[in-house]
Amino acid sequence: MLLEVKGLTKSFGGLAAVDELNFYVNEGETLSIIGPNGAGKTTLFNLITGVYASTRGRIAFDGEDVTGLKPFSIAQKGIARTFQTTAIFPGKSVLDNIISGQLCRARSGFWGTIFRPPHVRQEEKHFLDRAYEILQFTGLAAEAHRLAGDITQEAQKRLSIGLALATGPKLLLLDEPTGGVNLQEIDGLVALIEKIRNVGITICLIEHKMRMVMSISSRIIVLDHGQKIADGLPVEVSHDKKVIEAYLGAKYAA
């Protein structure tokens, strides 16, 4: 088990956005988290990555308790994420964005910065090489020197995934990776996600596009009102009575 969530609860005032949630993610799988708007999916990501502090419950990653850690240390431990609103550094070049993603692995400190001993130069060189690899991997090599703010929405989505990959994660959390791009472009992004899975990175994604979710996921969790209402293989979940109820209303569930 790579990630284990136990009794996780987050209340905003009196409302429990995530309510006594239990689930796990196995190494190497692609888990989709689906559910109607306001089901608590993004809140769940924010809890796992330490953006919000949980009200109750524990989160274990790679056999280690990571509950209550700050976002940067979660990222250093190997959980990377993307945001629903594509988050990149628009004023920097595509290449610089990817280099930024690797900074959390940087060893050189203040004195290394001033005196630039060989190991610091080597580290910079290493980061640059690795950045080109990631650009190649995400299909952005041609855009390397363009401003990140100037590339297409779809390329920005790729870049935000590349930025997360640059941190060297074991688990990648994708928050609506295909939100706001057109149908043809979705296939390209799906191919990228599959490629990431094939290099052995565990993926956990939030999505609304059912066709894509059904084809890409090895397992699906359904959330509604902060609670898990289904957990299983894509076929099982798509026929689950509670799931249909949550999506379409009780009268369709018969």
Add this chain to the structure above:
Amino acid sequence: MAIAALSLNLILGYTGQLSLAHGAFYGIGAYACGLLILKSGLSFWLAMPLAAALCSICGFLVGMPMLRIKGAYFAIASLCFGVIVTIVISQWSDLTEGEKGLIGIPPPDPIPIPLIDQISFKSLTSRYYLILFFLIVTIIVMHRMAQSLLGRKFMAIRDNEELAESIGINTMRNKVLSFTIGAFFAGLAGALYAGYFGFLSPGCSDYNTGFTFLISVIVGGAGTIAGPIIGAFVMPVLMEIMHALAEYRMLVYGLLLIVIIIFLPGGIVRGAQLLWFWATTSMGRRV
């Protein structure tokens, strides 16, 4: 002044934190240096690094709680710190001589050079070169920082703090580091000021000083190395020229600032870059 502007630029231009406390660090550095020389009898060469170190310690201690606050609230908190420091300096008469100021700080001791002679700092010109030397050192350090992975961390925090945190950058630690380094160089600048003029009054630490640095950074171009230096040289010259306008001076000055901020948000340096870009592309089109 250029040194102080450069160090503020590290905090504002690269790390994105609008600090109005920079005058205070400048004042602490100046007073610490002056007092160590006058009251403890230390040589300038010992007092200067001690003063700068004291400033970085202050920067660290103040930065720890203050940098938790974000945006405009941080600016207000830093302004408060600046005001407090000025009040302390002007009221703590037993130590700082209060409003009378510190008088008669001796110039830096000469540096003996074997075989030739010695470098003396009796004249203003020689002390000017001393400051120039430290300015060059500061430029080198700032340039290295800006180019380095550390500088990239600072800029990531400036561009999007939430994203920076999510890609594993310890934003708090790096903000405090930037602030501490900034305070160090502000202190160094203050200490040099004390050694240059030999006289200090509490006014040198007040928010006006901080604003002068801030304006130099903004007019010159925040987030560039050349910007704050250009700003720091242009602003005093501008003020001198405008002396002729007598009481209308501040009015024109204010208007000028507004014009620069609206039409050249990136300062003189970015403006020049844009002009250059425009010139080269339009030339290219004609050919």
